[in-house]
Amino acid sequence: MTPEHVIADHPLTYDVVVVGGGNAALCAAIAARRAGASVIVLEAASKFYRGGNTRHTRNMRCAHDAATATLSGPYPEEEFWDDLLRVTEGETNEQLARMMIRESKDMLDWIAEQGVRFQPSLGGTLSLGRTNSFFLGGGRAMLNALYLTAERLGVDVIYEAEVVALDIDTDRFRAAIVQQPDGRLRVRGNALVAAAGGFESNIDKLVEGWGEIARNFLIRGTPNNRGTVLDLLLAGGVDSIGDPTQCHAVAIDARAPKYDGGIITRLDCIVFGIVVNTNCERFYDEGEDVWPKRYAIWGRLVAAQPDQIAYIIFDAKSANLFMPSLYPAIEAASIGELAGKLGLDAERLSATVTKFNTSVRDGDFNPDILDNCRTENLTPPKSHWARRIETGPYYAYPVRPGITFTYLGVRVDHEARMMMKTGGPAQNMYAAGEIMAGNVLGRGYAAGIGMTIGSVFGRIAGSGAARHAAQ
Amino acid sequence: MQRSEALTEADRLMTICNSCRYCEGLCAVFPAMEMRRAFTGGDLNYLAHLCHACGACYVDCQFSPPHEFDVRVPAVLARVRHESYADYAWPRALAPLFRRNGLAIAVITVLSIAAFILGLAAFNAPSTWLESRHGPGSFYALMPHNAMALLFGAAFLWAAVAFIMGARAFWNDIGEPSATLAKPRPLLRAIRDAASLRYLDGGGVGCYNEDERPSDNRRFYHHLTFYGFLLCFASTSVATLYHYLLQREAPYPLWDLPVVLGTLGGIGIVIGPIGLYAAKRKREPAMMDGGSRGMDVAFLAMLVLAGATGLALLLLRETRAMDVLLALHLGAVFALFVTMPYGKFVHGLYRFMALVRYARERHSAELEARST
Ligand SMILES: Cc1cc2nc3c(=O)[nH]c(=O)nc-3n(C[C@H](O)[C@H](O)[C@H](O)COP(=O)(O)OP(=O)(O)OC[C@H]3O[C@@H](n4cnc5c(N)ncnc54)[C@H](O)[C@@H]3O)c2cc1C
Ligand code: SF4
Ligand code: SF4
Numbered sequence: 001m002t003p004e005h006v007i008a009d010h011p012l013t014y015d016v017v018v019v020g021g022g023n024a025a026l027c028a029a030i031a032a033r034r035a036g037a038s039v040i041v042l043e044a045a046s047k048f049y050r051g052g053n054t055r056h057t058r059n060m061r062c063a064h065d066a067a068t069a070t071l072s073g074p075y076p077e078e079e080f081w082d083d084l085l086r087v088t089e090g091e092t093n094e095q096l097a098r099m100m101i102r103e104s105k106d107m108l109d110w111i112a113e114q115g116v117r118f119q120p121s122l123g124g125t126l127s128l129g130r131t132n133s134f135f136l137g138g139g140r141a142m143l144n145a146l147y148l149t150a151e152r153l154g155v156d157v158i159y160e161a162e163v164v165a166l167d168i169d170t171d172r173f174r175a176a177i178v179q180q181p182d183g184r185l186r187v188r189g190n191a192l193v194a195a196a197g198g199f200e201s202n203i204d205k206l207v208e209g210w211g212e213i214a215r216n217f218l219i220r221g222t223p224n225n226r227g228t229v230l231d232l233l234l235a236g237g238v239d240s241i242g243d244p245t246q247c248h249a250v251a252i253d254a255r256a257p258k259y260d261g262g263i264i265t266r267l268d269c270i271v272f273g274i275v276v277n278t279n280c281e282r283f284y285d286e287g288e289d290v291w292p293k294r295y296a297i298w299g300r301l302v303a304a305q306p307d308q309i310a311y312i313i314f315d316a317k318s319a320n321l322f323m324p325s326l327y328p329a330i331e332a333a334s335i336g337e338l339a340g341k342l343g344l345d346a347e348r349l350s351a352t353v354t355k356f357n358t359s360v361r362d363g364d365f366n367p368d369i370l371d372n373c374r375t376e377n378l379t380p381p382k383s384h385w386a387r388r389i390e391t392g393p394y395y396a397y398p399v400r401p402g403i404t405f406t407y408l409g410v411r412v413d414h415e416a417r418m419m420m421k422t423g424g425p426a427q428n429m430y431a432a433g434e435i436m437a438g439n440v441l442g443r444g445y446a447a448g449i450g451m452t453i454g455s456v457f458g459r460i461a462g463s464g465a466a467r468h469a470a471q
Numbered sequence: 472m473q474r475s476e477a478l479t480e481a482d483r484l485m486t487i488c489n490s491c492r493y494c495e496g497l498c499a500v501f502p503a504m505e506m507r508r509a510f511t512g513g514d515l516n517y518l519a520h521l522c523h524a525c526g527a528c529y530v531d532c533q534f535s536p537p538h539e540f541d542v543r544v545p546a547v548l549a550r551v552r553h554e555s556y557a558d559y560a561w562p563r564a565l566a567p568l569f570r571r572n573g574l575a576i577a578v579i580t581v582l583s584i585a586a587f588i589l590g591l592a593a594f595n596a597p598s599t600w601l602e603s604r605h606g607p608g609s610f611y612a613l614m615p616h617n618a619m620a621l622l623f624g625a626a627f628l629w630a631a632v633a634f635i636m637g638a639r640a641f642w643n644d645i646g647e648p649s650a651t652l653a654k655p656r657p658l659l660r661a662i663r664d665a666a667s668l669r670y671l672d673g674g675g676v677g678c679y680n681e682d683e684r685p686s687d688n689r690r691f692y693h694h695l696t697f698y699g700f701l702l703c704f705a706s707t708s709v710a711t712l713y714h715y716l717l718q719r720e721a722p723y724p725l726w727d728l729p730v731v732l733g734t735l736g737g738i739g740i741v742i743g744p745i746g747l748y749a750a751k752r753k754r755e756p757a758m759m760d761g762g763s764r765g766m767d768v769a770f771l772a773m774l775v776l777a778g779a780t781g782l783a784l785l786l787l788r789e790t791r792a793m794d795v796l797l798a799l800h801l802g803a804v805f806a807l808f809v810t811m812p813y814g815k816f817v818h819g820l821y822r823f824m825a826l827v828r829y830a831r832e833r834h835s836a837e838l839e840a841r842s843t
Contacts, residue, residue, distance in 0.1 A: 055533045117674070117675060119495070119496040135493075136675070137496065137497055138491075138493030138532075140531050140532065140533045141530075141531035144683045147683075148684065257539060260538065263493075264487055264490040264534075264540075320508060324489045324508055325490045326486070326487060
């Protein structure tokens with residue numbers, strides 16, 4: 001982007017320029033403002049869509065030593081670390097991750113001080129009542145509270161302000177160039193906090209990593225996280241971290257809209273049925289583990305199937321065992337008829353179901369524990385909750401990979417300061433949230449960690465940027 | 472039975488909300504919804520009457536318009552409530568009064584006031600009409616107490632029967648056993664929830680009106696209106712007791728109980744509805760059911776009219792304006808009573824009953840959870 005495209009200079013030079021408008025951005029903006037800096041938030045979305053993927057969130061994972069009004073028991077740092085280690089299979093920066101977990105203990109109180117409200121601790125519905133705090137009214141309510149606080153403190157916010165260029169001098173941020181509906185604006189600042197999310201909504205960029213199959217992916221959240229700022233930073237000499245194909249991807253209803261379908265398109269019935277691809281073949285153990293634990297692997301599994309689509313098949317016995325979802329299940333009186341409705345080969349599907357049924361070994365079915373209903377002599381096996389699919393009507397949900405967020409990002413240090421390719425930290429550039437999540441989450445996912453990364457690194461980045469700007 | 476558009480839309484929304492549940496901490500609607508997987512018409516009516524229109528679930532929802540899922544829970548539940556009023560109306564023949572309710576109520580009020588003015592004028596000799604009168608019994612010089620008691624007693628009875636029949640229709644529709652109404656625990660819970668407008672608090676911060684900034688204005692003005700109405704009712708009841716038990720005739724001195732209650736109540740039903748109306752004018756249109764605007768405004772206007780004429784009568788009862796003001800006030804109050812079962816007033820009745828059922832359901836669910 002050449003300077004000729006810039007039609008106006010913002011009259012002010014801010015201490016801290018925050019790019020993005022989600023949880024990470026707002027935590028940074030509030031922390032910087034509370035530290036005395038002048039702050040502007042540049043948000044690509046309109047006011048309604050402000051806050052990217054944060055709009056769709058429900059809860060946040062924080063370590064704590066004792067039960068609180070919103071959490072049903074202690075969740076020690078060490079246990080959090082074990083959980084993170086397990087889901088990432090070691091793909092994490094231990095120093096940063098441990099620091100984040102330590103800092104997370106303070107976050108619930110801090111976030112609440114910014115006006116965000118939490119639900120009283122829930123009974124077991126989601127089995128997260130001990131580790132995760134739930135926002136009262138969900139992520140958008142949480143964002144509304146953060147924006148009100150930021151505005152009250154005097155943070156300037158501009159909407160429909162997409163950052164399209166960055167003026168970076170070697171390792172020093174000078175200005176952000178913003179595309180607005182009526183032209184371009186140059187916003188100068190003494191420090192930058194990049195909190196503009198990942199690149200999951202940029203299909204072309206997903207194709208670079210995944211190949212053409214990525215065109216069949218659905219994006220669960222905002223269409224605005226296109227990775228523009230990430231690209232600009234990497235082009236500006238910032239070091240990257242992570243693998244472009246690593247992301248949080250679950251199987252969601254194939255009928256969901258391309259973007260922004262949010263939480264209600266998820267399906268948690270896989271453990272109760274079988275999953276087949278377009279060739280009517282099963283391809284993974286549907287009963288490997290309880291649903292929340294294995295939830296995040298199915299996006300990848302479906303992505304590897306022909307046409308990136310699969311079908312969950314179950315019968316009337318299981319129809320009410322899971323959370324309802326947005327679209328009704330496709331229903332039929334027989335497996336053959338169901339195949340017809342799904343556009344699958346009726347004989348093959350019947351054969352797969354029959355083979356599955358004959359391999360089922362009866363046990364005591366119990367959806368709450370790893371029960372002893374399993375298959376024998378079947379590949380892949382179904383290790384738990386295996387019950388014959390024999391009671392009509394029969395049901396199916398078509399599923400596709402639903403991308404939540406990506407992990408390739410900018411490398412940061414423990415002050416959330418970006419690291420340059422040439423080695424050493426940038427002078428005045430900080431990052432928080434999805435855009436640097438890969439430092440902590442190299443792969444895998446544990447529910448509620450997105451908010452932890454954004455809040456902890458957001459607050460650190462905001463105070464760091466304010467300190468730098470004051471020098 | 473074919474479902475109305477509003478019920479169909481409410482069903483769609485409740486299906487979405489049931490797969491989302493982010494709003495479950497905001498009010499009673501969402502926990503009640505979570506106890507069901509599919510929704511009958513009665514279920515939807517029940518949920519609609521549990522909604523206090525605080526707006527929180529609209530402002531907090533990631534799928535409210537312009538999102539393509541177009542989730543507008545407060546507006547759609549308001550629509551369902553509005554339709555249900557006509558469905559429960561007794562006698563059935565009067566259900567159409569809910570259709571162009573603003574107009575209907577205005578006409579009835581004007582007719583009622585006109586009848587009182589003409590009636591008082593006709594039954595009083597021209598020489599005594601518009602004379603200034605003083606002291607106890609001066610009202611009854613104009614209209615005999617027995618005539619007043621008979622007329623208002625009949626209007627009150629009519630309203631009471633219509634309410635009871637409406638309540639029955641609602642209870643049958645939502646399929647709740649009548650035994651629930653005799654259980655003290657849910658009743659007490661519901662009385663507490665209704666009296667405090669517990670669910671008009673947006674989950675704790677106040678309700679939402681013109682934007683995402685919560686405020687407690689609507690709850691405050693609703694309290695003024697509701698308690699103002701109760702005080703007026705109490706004033707009338709005390710006056711009736713005075714009349715029959717103590718043989719003391721109105722008008723009473725300013726410091727006397729009926730006047731104190733009536734004055735405070737009158738102030739409440741004047742300021743409260745005006746505040747509610749002002750909030751309504753500023754309210755985000757996407758949170759409202761446009762179709763019930765006439766009904767809402769008509770009811771607010773009726774309360775203000777009854778309150779304002781009552782206060783004016785109090786101030787000017789020693790002057791020659793008394794006769795006209797008495798006719799105006801009696802006409803307004805009479806119209807208020809006879810139209811109550813056919814206007815916005817009924818929302819309080821059904822909401823209260825929905826709260827009773829909710830309290831019962833919650834309690835049953837807790838017992839079940841404890842026993843498993
Ligand atoms: C359906 C769904 C449910 C989820 N549930 C949870 C949950 O319960 N708990 C949890 O912890 N995590 C959850 N996540 C993950 C979580 O949403 C993310 O980890 C988190 O939102 C990241 O925060 P962020 O501030 O970094 O990014 P975002 O919240 O995505 O914000 C990025 C912001 O940057 C803006 N932006 C992008 N590009 C530009 C640009 N060029 N110029 C200016 N602005 C730009 C966007 O408009 C957006 O406002 C969920 C995600 C989805 C999709
Ligand atoms: S109103 Fe919106 S956020 Fe609330 S439960 Fe319904 S869909 Fe979810
Ligand atoms: S408007 Fe308020 S009371 Fe009504 S459903 Fe929404 S949150 Fe509940």
